[in-house]
Amino acid sequence: MLPLLFMVPLLLGGFLALLAGASADAQRYAKYFGLLGSLGSSAMVAYSFAYQPLSSAYAVQWFSFLSYSFQLNISTSSINMLLLLLVSIVSPLIFWYSAGYMDVPSEQSRYYFELSIFAASMLLFAMSAGFLTLFIAWEGLGITSYLLIGFWYQRPEPAFAGRKAITTIIIGDIFLLAGILILWSSVHSFAFSSTESYFASLPAVPMVLYVGLAFILIAALTKSAQFPFHEWLSDAMEGPTPVSAFLHSSTMVKAGVFMVVLLLPLYQIAGMLDIILVIGIITAFIGALNAVSSLHLKKILAYSTIEDLGLMFVAIGMNALPAALLLFVVQTFYKALIFMSAGTIMKANDDVVDIYKTRSFGRSRGIFVIALVGSLSLAGIFPLSGFFGKVAVDAAGSSNMIIYTALTVLDFLTALYIFRWLFIPMKQQKANHTKSIDANYASISKNIIIPQVLLVIFVFLFSAFIFFYPAISPAASALPGMAAFSFINEAKIGYYDALVESAAAVAGVAAAVALFAIKANAFSEKSAVRRFLSVGFFVNAFYGYVAAGIMLISRSIGVFDFELNRLLYAGGSSTVGIGGALRKLENGSVNTYIIAFAIGLVLIIAMLVL
Numbered sequence: 001m002l003p004l005l006f007m008v009p010l011l012l013g014g015f016l017a018l019l020a021g022a023s024a025d026a027q028r029y030a031k032y033f034g035l036l037g038s039l040g041s042s043a044m045v046a047y048s049f050a051y052q053p054l055s056s057a058y059a060v061q062w063f064s065f066l067s068y069s070f071q072l073n074i075s076t077s078s079i080n081m082l083l084l085l086l087v088s089i090v091s092p093l094i095f096w097y098s099a100g101y102m103d104v105p106s107e108q109s110r111y112y113f114e115l116s117i118f119a120a121s122m123l124l125f126a127m128s129a130g131f132l133t134l135f136i137a138w139e140g141l142g143i144t145s146y147l148l149i150g151f152w153y154q155r156p157e158p159a160f161a162g163r164k165a166i167t168t169i170i171i172g173d174i175f176l177l178a179g180i181l182i183l184w185s186s187v188h189s190f191a192f193s194s195t196e197s198y199f200a201s202l203p204a205v206p207m208v209l210y211v212g213l214a215f216i217l218i219a220a221l222t223k224s225a226q227f228p229f230h231e232w233l234s235d236a237m238e239g240p241t242p243v244s245a246f247l248h249s250s251t252m253v254k255a256g257v258f259m260v261v262l263l264l265p266l267y268q269i270a271g272m273l274d275i276i277l278v279i280g281i282i283t284a285f286i287g288a289l290n291a292v293s294s295l296h297l298k299k300i301l302a303y304s305t306i307e308d309l310g311l312m313f314v315a316i317g318m319n320a321l322p323a324a325l326l327l328f329v330v331q332t333f334y335k336a337l338i339f340m341s342a343g344t345i346m347k348a349n350d351d352v353v354d355i356y357k358t359r360s361f362g363r364s365r366g367i368f369v370i371a372l373v374g375s376l377s378l379a380g381i382f383p384l385s386g387f388f389g390k391v392a393v394d395a396a397g398s399s400n401m402i403i404y405t406a407l408t409v410l411d412f413l414t415a416l417y418i419f420r421w422l423f424i425p426m427k428q429q430k431a432n433h434t435k436s437i438d439a440n441y442a443s444i445s446k447n448i449i450i451p452q453v454l455l456v457i458f459v460f461l462f463s464a465f466i467f468f469y470p471a472i473s474p475a476a477s478a479l480p481g482m483a484a485f486s487f488i489n490e491a492k493i494g495y496y497d498a499l500v501e502s503a504a505a506v507a508g509v510a511a512a513v514a515l516f517a518i519k520a521n522a523f524s525e526k527s528a529v530r531r532f533l534s535v536g537f538f539v540n541a542f543y544g545y546v547a548a549g550i551m552l553i554s555r556s557i558g559v560f561d562f563e564l565n566r567l568l569y570a571g572g573s574s575t576v577g578i579g580g581a582l583r584k585l586e587n588g589s590v591n592t593y594i595i596a597f598a599i600g601l602v603l604i605i606a607m608l609v610l
Helices: 002-020 025-051 078-101 105-126 131-149 156-187 192-200 207-223 231-238 241-249 252-262 264-270 273-293 297-317 321-348 365-379 385-396 401-431 435-442 446-476 480-485 495-517 528-533 536-583 590-609
Strands: 058-065 068-074
Touching: 002 025, 002 078, 002 105, 025 078, 025 105, 025 480, 068 131, 078 105, 078 241, 078 252, 078 321, 078 446, 078 480, 105 131, 105 241, 105 252, 131 156, 131 207, 131 231, 131 241, 131 252, 156 192, 156 207, 156 231, 192 264, 207 252, 207 264, 207 273, 231 241, 231 297, 241 252, 241 297, 241 321, 252 264, 252 297, 252 321, 264 273, 273 297, 273 401, 297 321, 297 385, 297 401, 321 365, 321 385, 321 435, 321 446, 365 385, 365 401, 365 446, 365 495, 385 401, 385 446, 385 495, 401 495, 446 480
Parallel strands: none
Antiparallel strands: 058 068
16 A cells, blocks of 8 residues: 555664664664665655645555454545645654754664654554554554653663653553454444444444443543653653653644544544543643643643644634644644753753753754744744644634633743743843853754744744645645644634734733743742642652552552461461371271271261351
């Protein structure tokens, strides 16, 4: 199948990078193999997007068992092609950025192999049109993300972060497999289209659909870091920054959202959108408030991703798929850009991550402009692409005043925390300026800077694309792949909603200026507000209590098992002792046997009488 060839260059580049590790001299070529493989896959996706008509789902026979047939269902339909395009745009930029960021020779081959398999898994996931294909890609993403998050496993923090991530994800894997099998038991097909048609044809919604979709939703919550499974994502910042940029922009955390989008007709049939909406609102607020209080340069951005993912769930829960897709797309570019910018700051500050201990940008105006563009887009400032995504979600919630008010508050908090992220290191720079920091920024590799410049261009180009799409869409329809962006015309972006969102964002920026640009100590480590928010809504504490409870139960079972084993051993020993004593009575004397027989007979008669 032609679409599966999209993965071949990535896989080939990854294995060549791994083979390069066999020779110390060849290690330096690993990054080129990885980058060329990524460019090859992206070129194939771009060609298909421009010249191949968008197809419906089709299948390849994998194997049969008894009367059941198991097929790999894939598709290059508009929704699949959208994610394929996003991954193929960001992937080469991540590999290019990695070439400047990952500068330890001995790490090259392993890193580019794992990153290539990770990207290939996401391409397969993007093409999924059935549960079997989706599950294979889902597992590939989980395994490779564990390896990449814990890449520097020699240190305890990355190793712990990797274990925490894979533990949470495995919970989702178990529920996903259970949900898939529950639905398959009724439909006997793994294809999404067959499953949807089967349940849509039933006169009433069966319980099997509720249970199966509930299990699959739990899996989506774990992968996309939704409440109550969100805490693993902030700890995942212990991985290399290029991995963080890839993870948060276009790969793994998007997988849960994308799976719910693919299964949205089933969730509509089951009437489960309100559950998705409530989870999304809770997740978005937890992410925003944690971002306001965090002092970690990358964790602030991780919590902003949690907020974005929550907002996507909010839009899906309100049955506003175009709004969810618009935010899904624009978040890809500004999130990759802002993470790369964080990596630049960390490089110049010798990997210091506390925003009160980092000094940002030095004398480099270019690095400052890059970070500013990412911050403005994330905050939803017009005319950058983030603005359109935020307004679309706000407009989707305008029919419910409670939800609309909550979304407006989130707009304010988003602008507040991202400009806090920007202003505090700038304040530290002015207060503690040193020539060594200027030299560090001046020495940043061009391989780190150029991908960020390209992402800035993508942010502006896509902003213009969204703005002018209604006018150019008739002419652009000559390109088959342009149908993937038809949701832009369907997303509602009203003037009133744009004004409200802009006012909330500007108010957030103004509050950030007052609290952090003028007075850099606001929400510092000693701040009562920060101490209150830093508890993380006791989610980690809850995890700790659950783990402690499981440990207590396990230890109790262990004690019971030990005592039972000791009791059985004592009983066995006693039986052996009695047997040994009785064996001495077997001395061949007839008199002894007659006496024993008489005693036994008396005992039996006594028992019968009593």
